[in-house]
Amino acid sequence: MENDPLVAQMEDFELEQSALFAQPKLLFTRPKVYVKTSADNKDGMPGFISVIETINYEHILSWTPEASIPGLDEDAYVDISSQGDGEAPPRSPNTRRSFHPSDYEVNIPLQQIYSLLVYPPRMKDRHGSIIVNLMGGESLPAFYFHDDANKGKGPSGGPPSWGGQELLQHLEQVSDIVGSAIEPGVYLVNATQADKVNHGSASPPQASISHPLMPDAKDATHDNESLYPKLDVVDPLRSETNISMGASSPKAEDTGVATATGPITIEGMRRRRSPSRTNQESSTTASPSAGSGPPGPFARPRTPLPFENHIDPIITTVKEMRWTVLERFSQVARFSRETATNILDHPITKQILPPHVQQRIQESEAAKRVMDDYDSARVYLAKWAAAVADQGDRERRELQAMDRLHSGSFPGRHSHASDKRRINDHEDEEGPLGSFNVLDLETECAMIHHTRTEPLSPMDWFAFFDEQGRLTVTEAKVREAVFRGGIDHDIRIEVWKFFLGVYPWNSTEAERIVIRATKIEEYFALKREWFDSAAVQETEAFQEQKLRIEKDVHRTDRTISFFASETLPNPSGDFTGVGSNENLELLKDILLTYNVWAAKEPTVSTTIKPATPEDSSNSTSSSLSSAPSKETNLLEGYVQGMSDLLAPVFAVMGDEVMGFWAFVGLMEKTKKNFYRDQVGMQSQLETLGKLIQTLDPKLYKHLEKCEALNLFFCFRWLLIWFKREFEWVDIMRLWEVLFSDHLSTQFHLFVAMAILDKHRDVMMDHLQEFDEILKYVNDLSMTIDLEETLQDAEILYRRLECLANKVDAKRLELEQGSTSSSGSAPESSVAAVPELPPALRRLLTQKK
Amino acid sequence: MASQRKVLLKVIILGESGVGKTSLMNQYVNKKFSNQYKATIGADFLTKEVPIDDRLVTMQIWDTAGQERFQSLGVAFYRGADCCVLVFDVNNAKSFETLESWRDEFLIQASPNNPENFPFVVIGNKIDMDESKRMVSQKRAMAWCQSKGNIPYFETSAKEAINVEQAFQTIAKNALQHEVNVKIDFHDPIKIDSDTPDNNGCAC
């Protein structure tokens, strides 16, 4: 099967796709990398140096000043860098004010880098530095790696980690880096063969960076002063560099060793090299000076401050991306701190430590702690990676929207940005439908667009009705409209009543007036059953439920102004010192009344067959009309989570009676989640599992490896329909889309799938254990973009639908043509065509 | 794997809904109390670095939902626990009376190797409330703890940060003890330097 030519074809296709839909990645970052801003400023400005992979697999070397990260809590960063000798990074308010920190940002595609001058730390220059020489002959100011905390005294004698080395090693992974044999300390980046020859580095690289930076036992004994002996000797031009770079560079005597031929050779090579580079990179990025080739040696930097950013369109985008990423980073940091995860209280996690780096720094005190906090660090890293990816996603979407606008196709219909890559990501893992390859599934199901649009406006809504107030369009049409755009808040109060079963779709306004009156009567009749009955109130069951409800109501949406105030004394003795308000009291009454209602519910059979899970009542046999069996009522009144479901519904309805009935309607959709035997939740999680397995077998495999297949990290999502995951206003929008039952009564499972899909790369790259996934997913709360999620959910639904159709078509074809067509392989019999799991079939068929 | 290099202590907090499990955890880890914590749905955890004797360990504190309905979920998280904290509300007798079943359920589901010696800690929370509200006396709680093999007992207030630190110090110690006992051949490769600055060395 693996050798099937079709499969090979698929793989090519996938390669192509992945190139198109990859996401920008942060490959490496290191904090506390300083750039000197003036000679009198001792250390200069701290920042982050990073290597970023763009969506086009371009690589960018980037440096961003800490100061330009909005809201970055600088104190938080002092810790690690000052740990070594208690020296805090300098703060120089005067300097700060005189420039814009962002002026110093650097974003250089690796193609524009000609070479790196590497000065590892020495006794006289504790930090070590790297100077980046550009193709155009310019140099960037030296980057000083202040990683004191990781330096020295490794008890086990292992090599200490130097940030510059880390950087080189990461660059080496994405580019060809060779050390110059004739100019120690010079590393050529993606050098031409000619360059290599001129540097004596063409043959097996004597100075490949994996080795020379590591302390060499022989040299170390021979030169005690040097931490990285092989790189002692630096380029002769370094002395010039020193002039403009300021202090703390290697001493002049260090530089005398190298040959005098260096500059000439290099300059010559540079010129030969440049043109070929210009066509690799878009011409805009080629340094203007490259062609004319001014004689100035490459290592002579111009006065660098504030240096140019080599602005061109690509770089500008990258810059903006970086900016946003770092801004988000600081938000993540703040958010996490507030939400009480202590991940960020750890100095090392603040540095976004790439996992493999930890190996090398375990000797330091701080490193010990990161070892202890390794999992947290990983979760944290994952979060940042997600933020980077998200930004890329967004930009791509915007670009696509623009494209479409220009090409005059449907505005508002964008294709799922990254779906193809994800869904085609089948190479080695095959899900239950792995052999769908045969069906050319990916090519045909790939170009699916979502249909999201504007919310239903009051105008649209009223236009649906005739003079009697009866719907003139089909119910299906309203459902579709709400599915696609949601509902303007002003008319939610009315529209939700249709969707939640308070009003029949075909009612007239006059009928609805009657319904309202009856509903009021009915409600108070129910409420009186407990409210007016001392006997009921005295029962233990009631007391217990009441207490439970009170406790939860006081913990429900208290940040929403509707529920926030404490204008009433708390009637319940159990919350001494905690006030209440009218709306909270009404929430309690509604929930207590719902208990009465739920007790009257026809009981549901406990014998739900595992094969036909959650939806038995939605299918043909109506559970309401059939005689209730004499089994236990599985609902048994209030269960935690219900207060979360009630709050938005009550707030939208604005009054107790309608709040109650709308809540009853919502509970009809969700009550199985609360059944005592938890079968409802279980079967949903199982179905979601099948959805993952079918649409993203790789992710499924990964979850399996993490022992996370129970999907408990999605439990909260499904139980209360993402109530804790989105902001209040988003919840109303999401829920009405779910109310619509337009595509599926189980559309929330596609929403779940969409969120997982969005984060699947990060989860697969960074998270390896169940608890890490749980933490990561829990912490997604309030960071998820709803519109995007709904778009993706719709596309995922369509994709599944497309799959189902393909399967059916293939089966039909094979059945009909079994005699005529020459069966190419025994597998191509009908039996070999995989079947979609029944649970997924049901997702597609259950709609209103 | 990296996880072998570190000491991770897994602590599970159990008890009736509303007794203050989430509040205790947040008070201990973040030194904060809020009236606005939501009822826990599913499970979550926080981690905290704790110096115990001469070593630094990571406590992973699991907070699960208190309502029985969701206990079937909780058990997925019990596995590998090093200590179980049973919390009740001193102003709510029922929350105390159910401790027994919480304990039993935990032992069944987590099935530790040596259930007799598995470390529990009992916390009676919300002692800041008016004495007149109190439904479970210290004596009664201690008697129960004694009958269960001398479980350490603490009375706390998550709201006023009373005794929380002390309770969790004991939790950490006992969890570490358990971890060491369970993994007899466990060898921690990380040796802490004697000149280690005590990062928690507050002047308290």
Ligand SMILES: Nc1nc2c(ncn2[C@@H]2O[C@H](COP(=O)(O)OP(=O)(O)OP(=O)(O)O)[C@@H](O)[C@H]2O)c(=O)[nH]1
């Ligand atoms: N007075 C007082 N109130 C407390 C204390 N601890 C918690 N509470 C309050 O008790 C209620 C429940 O606290 P939580 O920490 O959410 O309880 P929980 O045990 O996590 O509850 P579940 O998540 O439902 O299992 C909240 O309203 C808290 O504000 C305390 O020490 N004193």
Ligand SMILES: [Mg+2]
């Ligand atoms: Mg809780």
